[in-house]
Amino acid sequence: MFERLERLPDDPILGLMAAFRADESRDKIDLGVGVYRNARGETPVLEAVRRAERVVLERQSTKTYVAPAGNAAFNQAMERLALGAGHPALAAGRVRTIQGVGGCGALRLGAELIHTAAPHSVVHVSSPTWANHVPLLGGCGLKLEPYPYYDAAAGRVRLEAMLQALDSLPVASVVLLHASCHNPTGADLSEEEWREVLAVVQRRRLLPFIDMAYQGLGAGVDADAFAVRLFASELPELLVAVSCSKNFGLYRERAGTLHILTESASRSEAALSQEVRIARRLYSMPPDHGAAIVSQILTDEALRDLWQREVGDMRERILGLRRELVRELNAACPSRDFSFIAAQRGMFSFLGVSPEQVRALRADHHVYMTEDSRINIAGLRSENLERFARSVAQVLRRSG
Numbered sequence: 001m002f003e004r005l006e007r008l009p010d011d012p013i014l015g016l017m018a019a020f021r022a023d024e025s026r027d028k029i030d031l032g033v034g035v036y037r038n039a040r041g042e043t044p045v046l047e048a049v050r051r052a053e054r055v056v057l058e059r060q061s062t063k064t065y066v067a068p069a070g071n072a073a074f075n076q077a078m079e080r081l082a083l084g085a086g087h088p089a090l091a092a093g094r095v096r097t098i099q100g101v102g103g104c105g106a107l108r109l110g111a112e113l114i115h116t117a118a119p120h121s122v123v124h125v126s127s128p129t130w131a132n133h134v135p136l137l138g139g140c141g142l143k144l145e146p147y148p149y150y151d152a153a154a155g156r157v158r159l160e161a162m163l164q165a166l167d168s169l170p171v172a173s174v175v176l177l178h179a180s181c182h183n184p185t186g187a188d189l190s191e192e193e194w195r196e197v198l199a200v201v202q203r204r205r206l207l208p209f210i211d212m213a214y215q216g217l218g219a220g221v222d223a224d225a226f227a228v229r230l231f232a233s234e235l236p237e238l239l240v241a242v243s244c245s246k247n248f249g250l251y252r253e254r255a256g257t258l259h260i261l262t263e264s265a266s267r268s269e270a271a272l273s274q275e276v277r278i279a280r281r282l283y284s285m286p287p288d289h290g291a292a293i294v295s296q297i298l299t300d301e302a303l304r305d306l307w308q309r310e311v312g313d314m315r316e317r318i319l320g321l322r323r324e325l326v327r328e329l330n331a332a333c334p335s336r337d338f339s340f341i342a343a344q345r346g347m348f349s350f351l352g353v354s355p356e357q358v359r360a361l362r363a364d365h366h367v368y369m370t371e372d373s374r375i376n377i378a379g380l381r382s383e384n385l386e387r388f389a390r391s392v393a394q395v396l397r398r399s400g
Contacts, residue, residue, distance in 0.1 A: 012131070012370060020368045028366035029384055031375040034183070034347060036217075036246055036314055039381055046249045048307035052296035060292070065285045068276045070099020070257075074291035077298035078257040081221075082212065082228055082242055089232045093265035096272035098279060099286045102254035103213050103243025104136055109258045110209055110239045111137040112278045113271065114174055123174045123209065124166075126150070128372070130183040133176065133211070147175070150185045152352060155340025157187050159196070166200045174207045179240075180224035181214035181346020184374040188218060188345050194227045198234060208235065213243040216311040217318060218345035221247075236263040244294050246347070247311050253290025314378075318347060321377050321385075328389035333396055347378050357395045365391035 010018070016032040035043045069075065075097040079090060089095050100106030114121050123142050125133055126149035138144050148161035166175060177197070182188055189197065201208055210228055218224045231238050244255040260275065262268045279286070297303045322342045329338040341349045351373040353361075361367040367388060369375045380388060 016368055016370065019362070023366055023368075025366040027384075027387065029368065029379065029388055031367065031369045031377075031379040033379070034376055035251060036249065036347065036378045037376075037381075039317070041379075041381060043251070044249065046307065046310045048297050048303050048310055049249060049293055051306070052293045052300070052303055055296050055300075056289070056292045066099075066288045066291075068279045068285060069097075069272065070286045071288055071291040071295060073299065074255070074295040075099055075257060077295050078242060078244075079259060081215070081298060082225055082240060082257075082259060083232055084222065084225070084229055087229060087232060089261055094261055094263070094268055095232075096260045096268040096275075098258050098260070098272060098275045099291055100241070100256040100258050101283060101286055102245060103211070103241055103256040104132065105254065105283075105286075106241035106243070106256040106258040107133070107136045107211060108140065108282070109275055109278060110241055111140045111142055112282070113239070113258075113260070113275055114207075114209070115140045115142055116274055116278065118172075121174050123176055124169060125176045126162075126178065126182070128184055129176065129178075130211075137176070142174075149182075150187055150350075152350060155187065155344070155350075155352070157189060157193070159189070159193055163196060163200055166197065166206065167204060169204055169206060171205050172207065173204070174209055175201065176209045176211060177227065179210050179212035179215070179227050180218040181348070183213065183346070184348050184350065184370075184372065186341070186344030186346050186349040186377075189227070191226055194230060197227075198231060201231070201235065207237055207239070209239040209241070211241050213241075214246050214346050215242070216247045216308075217315050217347065220315070221308060221311065232261055235261075237261060244290060247314075248290075248294055248297070248307070250290040250293065253293070254287055255290030255294055318377055319345075321380050322349075324382065324385055325377065325380060325389070328385045329392060332386075332389040332393035336396065341377075347376050348374055349377060351375050351392070353392070353395070354399070357399055360395045360399070361391055365395070367391055 020030045038044050079097055100109050123137050123144050124147050125144055127146035147165040148158045151158045215224045228240050238261040240259040242257045245251045260271045297307050326338050326342045353373045355371045
């Protein structure tokens with residue numbers, strides 16, 4: 001049976017990880033893998049997570065399955081985190097939540113629900129978007145089409161082009177939106193720009209599918225959820241996929257949620273019943289450990305305060321690195337303006353160099369990033385910023 005299978009090429013990110021590990025240089029810099037790193041280059045376990053985990057382990061009396069919809073306390077806590085306590089949609093009973101296997105699992109659950117409701121739907125995604133959006137959403141049979149989003153030359157959102165494209169979509173089209181910390185560009189919409197997008201969504205009766213993977217790492221826990229809360233207040237239907245990987249540091253625990261908002265409690269209940277059936281077919285029951293940790297943090301005032309301080313420290317470190325990086329790059333490359341990096345948010349930005357220059361940075365300077373020049377800002381440290389900037393300057397001079 002299996003003799004006809006051919007070996008597939010490595011996933012680009014996984015291949016980059018392997019190449020970095022094999023590099024014996026002590027000066028190597030990893031800007032490819034999308035995980036947060038602290039000033040020591042470590043992806044830490046948050047203190048709030050350590051304390052919550054101890055409580056969970058002390059209180060836990062069984063390892064039996066949770067329900068297919070997941071940990072109910074976690075789901076409710078995540079609803080309040082995403083929408084804000086007292087949101088009108090929550091008060092009206094219009095929101096239902098299913099636990100996903102990480103943010104990726106939440107995205108796939110949303111895609112499967114769309115496919116169940118309307119199999120011929122097209123999901124319109126930003127150009128560019130996170131590479132894994134394509135297999136996660138397209139893998140269930142949905143077609144994907146791009147809409148304009150990023151102006152690479154200016155390092156900002158192409159708002160007018162985006163609005164025009166969305167305004168030309170067929171009624172009831174699905175639009176995938178990044179709540180904050182856009183991956184891979186770091187270029188976010190302002191609150192006023194989100195209101196302009198909302199007006200188009202309402203006019204064309206589009207279904208927004210919002211991916212919120214970095215809540216708290218952009219402008220703040222509440223600020224980063226602005227679009228989610230606005231859209232949930234003004235629209236009859238909305239899907240929101242949320243990840244706990246980055247802001248809780250629970251990468252390997254695979255904790256996330258899909259929030260489903262419809263016109264009424266009964267319709268939301270019907271949608272959740274479909275999601276439970278979908279989850280049962282895909283993986284049967286979700287993991288609980290990460291969800292239990294997050295639930296403990298969000299329902300314990302002291303732990304929640306500690307977590308918010310730690311998220312704030314992560315955010316400020318990234319913002320500080322962005323400012324330092326711009327200073328070093330502008331000093332090393334005075335003929336080129338990198339100031340857009342300081343104006344962006346979250347872990348990622350496009351450096352704006354060619355694939356050939358990316359390969360030269362890797363081969364000659366041991367600097368690793370994806371072929372499209374996406375860099376993980378959190379992979380930098382104060383002690384290697386200057387060397388990174390010099391490396392970029394040398395590659396640009398040689399190819400210029």
